[in-house]
Amino acid sequence: MFPGSPHSYCLRHLYDNLHKQFKHPALRACYYRAITEENYNTALDEMRSINSDVVNWLLKHAPQEHWVECYFLGNRYGHNTSNIVESLNAWLLDAREKLIFALIEDHRHKLMQWFTKRREKDVNTEEILV
Helix, strand or coil: CCCCCCCCCCHHHHHHHHHHHCCCCHHHHHHHCCCCHHHHHHHHHHHHHHCHHHHHHHHHHCCHHHCCHHHCCCCCCCCCCCHHHHHHHHHCHHHCCCCHHHHHHHHHHHHHHHHHHHHHHHHCCCCCCC
């Protein structure tokens, strides 16, 4: 759809898929350290020492230029999309077709409900609420 635009994979979703195939707890630490070329090579070596099939599976399903920061061709963090943003967009979906004033008023009401609900939780909680 956007030729010449680099596409990066969500690290958490990629790791979840990796974990479904290879359920070793030490893989997580290796995987998330792969930022610089040196760290990437070290991470691959550590993964190979855990299970020799891990690296082959990972590179087959996710070429390095889509998830390793030093090999990514664009600005990896220039466009932020997260599950929180997606959740808020879904939460506000019904207001999208409204006129601007009605849209803002709808958002205000939803936020007030949200804050009230959380305030009530805080008031009724004896221990520390994070």
